[in-house]
Amino acid sequence: MRLMTRAELAVDPVDAAKILLGATLESDSPEGRVQVRIVEVEAYRGADDPASHCYRGQTPRNEVMFGPAGHLYVYFVYGMHFCANVVSLTDGVPGAVLVRAGEVVSGHDLAHRRRPASRSADDLARGPAKLTGVLGLHRHHNGVDLTDPASPVRLLAGDPVPPKSVRVGPRVGVAVAADTPWRFWIDGSPAVSAYRRGGKRGIVRDAPNLTR
């Protein structure tokens, strides 16, 4: 398998999301190597996407989303979880793809050691924080270049996923723009996470015009 290139990922997050389905995230650590095939992603944009961490401009937390494509944006949420994103677009224009779920394809033992709570192989990376868990991703991985063979975390191109087997729906856990269908997953994968709507249920407001 070959490394993905920066140019492939320097596109609109919605397009980058579809490209990332079927790709493989590979992480090395002193403990060993784990590979996860990506089966579920969500696109996040910038100033025009109220659900994006970049909606209100650049901060120390989200600065890697403003940097070059193909880098890893790792953030900490809910006091105990990390989530991983692949930066898309190019310098200065923020955008990223949240990697929501995947199938462990190699390093199964290490993955299970990192997530003893998982009762089945399908559950090892079924969710964004579970996925960072099996890959051993932490705060210090924020900003690593996934297209650099020397990086501890890399992105490998996979076999193209037939468009017919790609499903589309609203993003999980977001309260605003809850009807914007920027979640993509591979139909039939047992590792796709469950949908749940974001916090402010009952409050329905029109999504801003997100179509370009």
Place this chain on the structure above:
DNA sequence: AGCATGATACGCT
């Protein structure tokens, strides 16, 4: 259906 658990960002003083 509820809780754990902490960083972030915004609105005030």
Place this chain on the structure above:
DNA sequence: GCGTATCATGCTT
């Protein structure tokens, strides 16, 4: 500076 509402979640009941 400081208080607090909110959170791109996971696990247990």
